[in-house]
Amino acid sequence: MSVQELFGAIESSPEFGQIPIIDVSLFSPSSIASKQAEIELYKFRSALSSSGCFQAIGHGISSSFLDRVREAATQFFELPVEEKQKYSREFHGGSEGYGNDVIVSEKQVLDWSYRLTLRVFPEHQRRLNLWPENPNDFGEVVHEYSTKIKLMMGVLYKAMAKSLNLEENSFSDQLLGEQALMQARFNFYPRCSRPDKVLGVKPHTDRSGITVLLQDKEVEGLQVLVDGKWVRVPVLPHAIVVNLGDQMQIMSNGIFKSPMHRVVTNPERMRLSVALFNEPDPDTEIGPVEKLVDETRPRLYKNVKNYGRINYECYQRGEIALETVKI
Numbered sequence: 250m251s252v253q254e255l256f257g258a259i260e261s262s263p264e265f266g267q268i269p270i271i272d273v274s275l276f277s278p279s280s281i282a283s284k285q286a287e288i289e290l291y292k293f294r295s296a297l298s299s300s301g302c303f304q305a306i307g308h309g310i311s312s313s314f315l316d317r318v319r320e321a322a323t324q325f326f327e328l329p330v331e332e333k334q335k336y337s338r339e340f341h342g343g344s345e346g347y348g349n350d351v352i353v354s355e356k357q358v359l360d361w362s363y364r365l366t367l368r369v370f371p372e373h374q375r376r377l378n379l380w381p382e383n384p385n386d387f388g389e390v391v392h393e394y395s396t397k398i399k400l401m402m403g404v405l406y407k408a409m410a411k412s413l414n415l416e417e418n419s420f421s422d423q424l425l426g427e428q429a430l431m432q433a434r435f436n437f438y439p440r441c442s443r444p445d446k447v448l449g450v451k452p453h454t455d456r457s458g459i460t461v462l463l464q465d466k467e468v469e470g471l472q473v474l475v476d477g478k479w480v481r482v483p484v485l486p487h488a489i490v491v492n493l494g495d496q497m498q499i500m501s502n503g504i505f506k507s508p509m510h511r512v513v514t515n516p517e518r519m520r521l522s523v524a525l526f527n528e529p530d531p532d533t534e535i536g537p538v539e540k541l542v543d544e545t546r547p548r549l550y551k552n553v554k555n556y557g558r559i560n561y562e563c564y565q566r567g568e569i570a571l572e573t574v575k576i
């Protein structure tokens with residue numbers, strides 16, 4: 250697919266059925282040595298090296314709690330505009346808070362969405378004045394949800410390492426250390442009468458190590474580019490979507506993929522999603538894990554610090570960040 254096609258017309262017949270479902274309960278310490286886990290790990294590795302995305306089941310988070318997370322986010326977006334503006338990103342400065350797509354260029358077509366972005370870890374870096382007070386359990390729910398997801402990310406990083414025959418902490422030491430960052434982004438997509446013209450989120454890759462995405466329970470919209478074709482990520486109410494970000498592609502020396510993805514708009518229904526992005530703190534250097542570099546697979550990426558900044562600067566210039574850190 251050419252760049253024009255990628256960012257051009259919103260083709261209306263994406264493919265279905267290529268996003269694997271992985272039972273992550275098999276990756277817990279008590280199951281990981283089993284035969285069944287071995288089969289699941291194989292599926293996992295092949296999912297991460299092809300689509301870079303899967304639907305996680307067996308994550309142990311109850312459906313009622315996932316509904317509470319969706320509900321808290323929905324209640325926030327349903328508040329009157331003046332209420333939400335109290336948390337406005339523009340007013341408070343920086344990248345956190347409530348607002349629309351960040352404008353970086355005159356020619357930019359804006360994403361059809363509202364967002365609330367909050368740093369959740371490290372805990373002492375939370376800007377609590379930007380955390381909604383309404384609904385009144387918002388902070389509690391987000392804290393509990395992100396704590397649970399952080400544990401799941403730890404399990405996934407270990408499973409990724411195991412699937413590549415690496416030491417179990419090969420990814421988690423950098424990506425989930427004490428100072429590691431976790432950002433929450435609540436996305437709200439209003440109805441849009443021209444879904445043929447406007448996207449909820451433009452095609453992009455995430456800058457994270459890993460992104461965990463709680464989709465709307467009923468309304469689909471996320472699509473992932475697999476082998477040059479847009480593939481729908483169907484709604485599975487109990488599943489949580491996991492996709493890899495650029496920093497995992499770098500650390501795995503290109504074995505695992507950070508997939509291009511986008512969100513389409515819907516003329517009839519609004520949509521909500523909650524994304525949690527994990528990445529190392531800006532001072533931690535990351536690069537391809539040494540054991541994944543040899544004569545048959547030369548080092549593909551430079552070591553980098555603060556990939557978040559590199560990514561943002563590239564975005565402003567219309568460049569692809571991963572390309573700029575290639576050797």
Ligand SMILES: O=C(O)CCC(=O)C(=O)O
Pocket residue numbers: 434436450455462464470471510511512521522524
């Ligand atoms: O809303 C979604 O399904 C995905 C959102 C997304 O890709 C992002 O926030 O980076």
Ligand SMILES: [Fe+2]
Pocket residue numbers: 453454455510
């Ligand atoms: Fe994304």
